Amino acid sequence: MATVLDGIISGVREDLGRRRAALPPAELEDRLGSVAAALDPMPGIRSADGVAVIAEVKRSSPSKGALADIPEPGLLARSYAAGGASVISVLTEERRFSGSLADLDEVRAAVRTPLLRKDFMVDAYQVTEARAHGADLILLIVAALDDVLLRDLHDQARDLGMTALIEVHDAAELDRALALDPVLVGVNARNLKTLEVDPGTVTALLPRVPAGVVGVAESGVSGPADVADYVRAGAGAVLVGEALVKDGAPEAAIRGFIDAANAARATLRAGAAGE
Ligand SMILES: O=C(O)c1ccccc1NCC(=O)[C@H](O)[C@H](O)COP(=O)(O)O
Numbered sequence: 711m712a713t714v715l716d717g718i719i720s721g722v723r724e725d726l727g728r729r730r731a732a733l734p735p736a737e738l739e740d741r742l743g744s745v746a747a748a749l750d751p752m753p754g755i756r757s758a759d760g761v762a763v764i765a766e767v768k769r770s771s772p773s774k775g776a777l778a779d780i781p782e783p784g785l786l787a788r789s790y791a792a793g794g795a796s797v798i799s800v801l802t803e804e805r806r807f808s809g810s811l812a813d814l815d816e817v818r819a820a821v822r823t824p825l826l827r828k829d830f831m832v833d834a835y836q837v838t839e840a841r842a843h844g845a846d847l848i849l850l851i852v853a854a855l856d857d858v859l860l861r862d863l864h865d866q867a868r869d870l871g872m873t874a875l876i877e878v879h880d881a882a883e884l885d886r887a888l889a890l891d892p893v894l895v896g897v898n899a900r901n902l903k904t905l906e907v908d909p910g911t912v913t914a915l916l917p918r919v920p921a922g923v924v925g926v927a928e929s930g931v932s933g934p935a936d937v938a939d940y941v942r943a944g945a946g947a948v949l950v951g952e953a954l955v956k957d958g959a960p961e962a963a964i965r966g967f968i969d970a971a972n973a974a975r976a977t978l979r980a981g982a983a984g985e
Pocket of ligand 1: 714766771772773774898900902905928929930949950951952953
């Protein structure tokens with residue numbers, strides 16, 4: 711039976727076919743020559759205060775429908791950067807998330823923070839496209855890719871100077887992700903087949919992410935307490951969409967996440983010191 715993820719990917723492939731017909735691969739590649747080099751997000755992520763926040767520009771979603779209009783994604787991105795986000799994620803999928811590459815362009819023009827193109831990557835063309843529109847990172851969803859394509863897209867991103875966030879949902883997918891020798895692995899609390907969000911998926915899998923690889927807790931953050939839970943489970947970064955786009959003060963919300971992460975770390979340190 712076709713899953714939600716299958717349905718999303720079939721739409722993504724159709725839209726991709728349309729874009730590729732309008733701009734053939736060779737012409738897209740020519741555009742790479744006029745784009746600034748990709749930023750390396752890892753120093754900022756690794757040295758983030760408390761937790762690295764990956765703040766997402768997300769207008770709507772299959773699970774929740776419309777979330778926020780976001781008429782000026784660049785303005786929202788500036789608030790995210792001012793709040794201390796280490797990376798800004800821009801959902802570019804059009805049919806279910808109401809995003810676009812134009813959003814990525816606007817955000818790129820507005821901030822110098824590393825940018826993640828968040829989409830359902832199934833083809834090398836999309837990776838080239840991400841870089842041509844100024845993205846520094848791409849998302850690779852293990853559940854959507856076989857091992858050969860996963861490695862090819864991962865290698866392509868690296869060759870373009872980009873960083874891949876490899877997303878997993880269970881132990882078998884984590885093993886496939888770790889075979890790539892990644893720097894950034896995300897555990898998504900959202901089951902992409904049922905759309906149910908279970909933070910327990912994240913807290914169970916993050917401890918299995920090896921030292922040296924940054925574990926990203928994705929989905930299910932509705933407030934600072936959730937960030938603290940994820941940090942206690944080993945998250946070096948949290949990826950947050952809905953809670954930020956619906957908050958009237960995203961800058962303060964990000965600061966609140968960072969404060970909660972610092973408080974959780976202080977408690978962990980005190981526990982380790984036997985206080
Ligand atoms: O958000 C959805 O409903 C969704 C459905 C199917 C595939 C992916 C989906 N979301 C992508 C994401 O992973 C989230 O946008 C991201 O982790 C942020 O989640 P949240 O903070 O819960 O908005």
